[in-house]
Every structure is written in C-alpha cells, then in structure tokens.
Amino acid sequence: MRPRTVYCCTDINQLATSTTKKTGNQNKVLLDPIQTSLASGLNQRCYRAIDVLLFNPPYVPTEEEEVEHGQDTPNIQSSWAGGSMGMHITDILLDQLDSLLSPKGCCYLVTVAQNRPKEIMERVRAKHGLESSVILSRRAGRAFAHPPLQPSRIE
Amino acid sequence: MVRLITHNLLACHVRGCTTNNFPLAFKDVEIQLREAEFNQDFLRGFLPKLEWRALVDTAKSLNDQSLPDTPPAPEQMDTEFLKALHHVLLEIHVEEGAMVCANCGHVYPISNGIPNMLLQEHEL
Numbered sequence: 001m002r003p004r005t006v007y008c009c010t011d012i013n014q015l016a017t018s019t020t021k022k023t024g025n026q027n028k029v030l031l032d033p034i035q036t037s038l039a040s041g042l043n044q045r046c047y048r049a050i051d052v053l054l055f056n057p058p059y060v061p062t063e064e065e066e067v068e069h070g071q072d073t074p075n076i077q078s079s080w081a082g083g084s085m086g087m088h089i090t091d092i093l094l095d096q097l098d099s100l101l102s103p104k105g106c107c108y109l110v111t112v113a114q115n116r117p118k119e120i121m122e123r124v125r126a127k128h129g130l131e132s133s134v135i136l137s138r139r140a141g142r143a144f145a146h147p148p149l150q151p152s153r154i155e
Numbered sequence: 156m157v158r159l160i161t162h163n164l165l166a167c168h169v170r171g172c173t174t175n176n177f178p179l180a181f182k183d184v185e186i187q188l189r190e191a192e193f194n195q196d197f198l199r200g201f202l203p204k205l206e207w208r209a210l211v212d213t214a215k216s217l218n219d220q221s222l223p224d225t226p227p228a229p230e231q232m233d234t235e236f237l238k239a240l241h242h243v244l245l246e247i248h249v250e251e252g253a254m255v256c257a258n259c260g261h262v263y264p265i266s267n268g269i270p271n272m273l274l275q276e277h278e279l
Contacts, residue, residue: 004194004196004197005197006160006164006201008161008164012273014269014271018267018269021267021268021269030191032157032158032160032161033269034161034269034270034272035269035270035272035273036272037273040168040272040273040274041166041167041168041263041272042164042165042166043168044166044168044177045163045164045165045166045177045206046164049204072276
C-alpha cells in the first residue's frame with residue numbers, strides 16, 4: 001500500500017499493540033502502534049488534526065470494578081469491560097472528540113444495543129455539537145447488534 | 156517501530172507537565188533503516204502538521220543533518236528536499252530505547268518498536 005496515511009493505533013495492552021504490528025506487516029500496511037490509553041500522549045499534537053478515528057471500545061455492560069481492574073492491569077477483560085451501560089471508556093473518548101477531530105474529521109464508533117446508541121447520538125449532539133448517524137447494523141453471534149455510529153462535525 | 160513521523164506527534168502527558176514537554180528526547184536508541192515508498196503528495200500534505208523545529212532537532216540527535224532549519228516554501232520543494240524529508244520521517248525506525256521529557260524527566264520506553272506512553276495512576 002502506498003504511504004498516504006499515518007495509522008496511529010493505540011491500546012493499553014502490550015499484546016494488542018504487538019499483534020497490531022504483526023497484522024500490519026502480514027498485510028503489508030505500515031501501522032504505528034502506540035501503547036497508551038485512548039489518545040493520551042497524542043492529544044496535544046493531534047489537536048483537531050485527526051481525519052478518521054476508529055474506536056472499537058470495551059462496550060460490554062459490566063460492574064464498574066471490572067472496568068477499573070481491566071484498566072489497571074491490561075488484560076483481555078480490558079478489551080470488553082465497559083462498566084454500567086458499557087459506556088465507561090467510550091464516554092471518556094466522546095468528551096475528547098471535539099479536540100481530536102479535524103474540521104472534516106469523523107469518528108466510527110462500535111456500540112451494542114445496551115449502550116443505547118440513540119441516546120449516545122443525542123448526547124454527542126447536545127454536549128459536543130457533533131452530528132451522528134447509524135451507518136451499519138448487524139447481528140453478531142446471538143446476543144449483540146453492532147451499530148457503528150458516525151459522529152462528525154455539524155456543518 | 157517509532158518513526159520520526161510518529162515521534163513528532165507524541166508529547167509528555169504527565170499531569171501538570173504542559174510546557175517544554177515536546178519533543179521527547181530519544182535516549183539509548185537502537186535504529187533500523189527500512190526503505191519506504193516515496194510519495195511526494197503525502198509528504199507535501201503532511202508537512203503542515205509537522206513541528207518542523209522538533210523534527211530537525213530530533214533528526215540531528217540521531218545523526219541525520221539532511222534537513223534545513225526552516226522548511227522551503229511549497230513551490231521551492233525540490234526532489235532533493237522531499238527525498239531527505241521522506242527518509243527522516245518514514246525510513247528511520249527506532250526499535251529499542253526510550254523517549255525522555257525535557258521538562259519533567261519522565262521516561263517513555265520503546266520496546267520492539269512500540270512506544271509505551273502509559274502512566275502510573277499518580278501521574279495522570
């Protein structure tokens with residue numbers, strides 16, 4: 001693939017970042033994995049500079065303690081434990097979207113029905129001034145529907 | 156790999172560390188050079204997002220003196236300049252070592268080409 005894009009791929013889990021690197025190599029795409037939480041360390045220099053932000057958050061509704069445990073010592077649990085409503089980590093990123101997305105930037109967010117996507121859409125509009133829509137909805141396994149939301153700036 | 160293009164986007168984020176926290180200084184680095192496909196349009200497009208001074212100083216710290224102290228105007232960017240920029244940004248890979256904040260001294264390790272920007276709870 002021609003180098004047209006810088007792909008900064010972040011995860012708190014070292015296993016995830018090293019696997020990302022291998023996956024890129026396997027597919028001949030140069031990815032730049034960074035072990036960090038969300039965009040920490042990038043926020044300052046990427047202020048309103050990210051054109052496309054993909055987020056597959058830990059969205060499964062769990063006890064709050066499970067989120068804290070997962071975030072303290074990164075493990076497989078931190079990849080899914082989302083706390084009450086499954087929105088604990090997602091909400092932190094949503095609060096940063098306005099300062100991360102470039103003027104034409106957009107974010108693709110994976111959610112499940114228990115996250116109440118319609119309420120997320122209302123919230124990002126009211127609180128962050130971002131317009132969003134459900135761009136794809138499907139059944140995954142027996143339990144979950146996955147509607148990725150696409151919040152982008154209101155023109 | 157920590158390429159200089161990525162390094163140019165990373166700043167220290169320890170709580171309260173908000174001045175002189177960029178660029179992070181490379182320390183004890185192990186470098187690999189890997190050829191990348193040359194793409195002028197990408198370089199020209201990315202240039203406005205770069206902190207030029209930080210890039211030049213960082214390249215010098217890795218013994219690459221090929222970049223001018225100020226970037227040329229877009230119409231004066233010749234192939235020689237773009238090739239040098241291409242090499243510095245995309246072909247120098249820091250595989251091992253660390254990045255150190257000039258302000259607070261925090262050390263961000265680089266292992267197997269991946270920078271670790273995680274902080275302890277008391278640093279957040």
